[in-house]
Amino acid sequence: xxxxxxxxxxxxxxxxxxxxxxxxxxxxxxxxxxxxxxxxxxxxxxxxxxxxxxxxxxxxxxxxxxxxxxxxxxxxxxxxxxxxxxxxxxxxxxxxxxxxxxxxxxxxxxxxxxxxxxxxxxxxxxxxxxxxxxxxxxxxxxxxxxxxxxxxxxxxxxxxxxxxxxxxxxx
Amino acid sequence: xxxxxxxxxxxxxxxxxxxxxxxxxxxxxxxxxxxxxxxxxxxxxxxxxxxxxxxxxxxxxxxxxxxxxxxxxxxxxxxxxxxxxxxxxxxxxxxxxxxxxxxxxxxxxxxxxxxxxxxxxxxxxxxxxxxxxxxxxxxxxxxxxxxxxxxxxxxxxxxxxxxxxxxxxxxxxxxxxxxxxxxxxx
Numbered sequence: 404x405x406x407x408x409x410x411x412x413x414x415x416x417x418x419x420x421x422x423x424x425x426x427x428x429x430x431x432x433x434x435x436x437x438x439x440x441x442x443x444x445x446x447x448x449x450x451x452x453x454x455x456x457x458x459x460x461x462x463x464x465x466x467x468x469x470x471x472x473x474x475x476x477x478x479x480x481x482x483x484x485x486x487x488x489x490x491x492x493x494x495x496x497x498x499x500x501x502x503x504x505x506x507x508x509x510x511x512x513x514x515x516x517x518x519x520x521x522x523x524x525x526x527x528x529x530x531x532x533x534x535x536x537x538x539x540x541x542x543x544x545x546x547x548x549x550x551x552x553x554x555x556x557x558x559x560x561x562x563x564x565x566x567x568x569x570x571x572x573x574x
Numbered sequence: 575x576x577x578x579x580x581x582x583x584x585x586x587x588x589x590x591x592x593x594x595x596x597x598x599x600x601x602x603x604x605x606x607x608x609x610x611x612x613x614x615x616x617x618x619x620x621x622x623x624x625x626x627x628x629x630x631x632x633x634x635x636x637x638x639x640x641x642x643x644x645x646x647x648x649x650x651x652x653x654x655x656x657x658x659x660x661x662x663x664x665x666x667x668x669x670x671x672x673x674x675x676x677x678x679x680x681x682x683x684x685x686x687x688x689x690x691x692x693x694x695x696x697x698x699x700x701x702x703x704x705x706x707x708x709x710x711x712x713x714x715x716x717x718x719x720x721x722x723x724x725x726x727x728x729x730x731x732x733x734x735x736x737x738x739x740x741x742x743x744x745x746x747x748x749x750x751x752x753x754x755x756x757x758x759x760x
Contacts, residue, residue: 404595404598405595405616405617406617406619407616407617407630407633408595408597408598412598425622425626426622426626426627427620427622427626427627427629427630428630430627430630430631431630431631431633431634432634434630434631434634434635434638434676435597435634435637435638438634438635438638438641438643439643441643441644442638442643442644445644445646445752446644449644449752474656477646477655477656477754478646478656478675480675480676481656504599506597506599509597509598509599510598510599511595511598511599511602512598512599512600512601512602526582526586527586529582530579530582530583530585530586530587531586531587533579533582533583534583534587537575537579537583
């Protein structure tokens, strides 16, 4: 967890009698909300587009110019409560359903989705093991070294240089 | 070694790059890797100020990417208007900027290591100085060139034998992304 996030959660957890929440944390939450709203809105629009809706059609339905609708669908900062209401009505005859979720006491979710490791600790372990594997000769390389030794004629200095070159090739 | 193994090693073993975590409870649908410079920007203590507010907006913007929120992308240099991510000129360099649009705006120079994995290298204010950085200004300014050069240098340092994701297929870069619509489009 970043220092910023720790501070944010501490400030929020202080409750109604705590110090005022810092402006930078409020700004962070505002930006986050804009992103969440926009995400839902564009998802709905993309779905409706597959069914034949266009920005032009949507604009006509909600009595706005295509330029205005284009602006609304281009960036979260262009949205107001009124424009959100118009857009959801025009896109799919819908209104937003509100529910609130606490920002406190959450647990990190699905930290490592790229390879399904269940936690950051597992991911770190995997990466360490991988790095260790990469820095050691493979079984095939070990066998090759063994064979070279058995074939004889290899003095100690040559053996050392053989190991070094195999390690270099493996990294 | 695959590029995924390389960046995991750089994050978890060598600690040269830093993985941006989302706010607890959010999904981790994409990966934003931070250079040391970007990591230190988010870890440093800052007095309450407009500069700190800008950093907060930037952090939320990057975490929106991590959380897998819908992104608008412009692959045509100089044509991005409201896109979250835009490709920079020349396209052969495969360098993008993450666009924190709330004014005063900030840009983050980045490259894609693989689908849904970005390396955020450095950031610059768009038109108002910030934390000692000069604004990017006009498209051919020295600051744009410096940002591009820093991004290329970081790539060459960490991934010299790999190329960043390139090409014109949006799906190669990101899931849940749409191309920026022009006024002519639908």
